[in-house]
Amino acid sequence: MPNSVIQPVSMKSYDSDFAGFARELGFWFEKFGFAIVADHGVDQNVIDKALQKAKEFFALPVEVKKSYKSPVGAGQRGYTAFGVETAKDHTIADLKEFWHHGRNLPEGHRFGAVMPPNVPMPDVAGFDASQQAMFEDFDHLGKRILQAIATYLELPRDYFDAKVAEGNSILRTLHYPAVGPEATPGAIRAGAHGDINVITLLLGAEEPGLQLLDKAGQWQAVTAPEGCVVINIGDMLSRLTNDRLPSTIHRVINPEPERARFARYSAPFFLHFSPDVLIETLPMNGPVKYEPINAQDFLEQRLREIKLA
């Protein structure tokens, strides 16, 4: 049941009225740090397949899943088990497990040291290909959205293109199991946090639970109509825009008792800059508040804070 403070923006007008689309999208981002996008053009078969394969993966025995934990890369590839990720400044781990699929780079690529290879997962036939297809489609959609954001900010439309062309982006597929009486007291599906990256494109927000903290300090439900993508601003873009586009704190609360025996699946695509991009705050929104910082240094600092590194 869509019940959200945010109205969806249709991408049908992307080509016919790009400036209008950018204005509407930017309005929601500036107000909430979040927008909901309809008619995004990603093939529903690609989405359905990736979700179905992911469900099969999460149903495997836990020892099998744990064999897919990547030995390198601070949890940025492969499997991360239940009870590991802990939101910044929290002590209780989230009630979730997830899979990370990143960008495939050719052998010997200059970013190879900080963007490790994906972890092949042959136990579910077609899993790897379904992840790669989703990654490519969201990478493409993300670039289109960033062109609209650049236009909204009165920057050249292609401002972000080169900065994200080889971005250290990751597709995270999340499984929040049913919440039983054995759940750690005080634990929630995803503790309040801001995303680290540039923008996040999220699938699966039709199932209730996602909330954002608005500027008045109230939690607001973010529930997307079927087939929509929820998009939010991450810390890197907030910093770049001197907080004109806010990276809004959000969380996933536990289900109501009547939904507690249902698992929740979602898939955020964390769109990142290329590792060598310098995030240099633009002169907007008052006096510049931040020092320039390299995207990879910023990421590593934040991964340590959430216990992935």
Ligand SMILES: O=C(O)CCC(=O)C(=O)O
């Ligand atoms: O599962 C969701 O709806 C949101 C997940 C999220 O915010 C995250 O993984 O950063």
Ligand SMILES: [Fe+2]
């Ligand atoms: Fe998030």
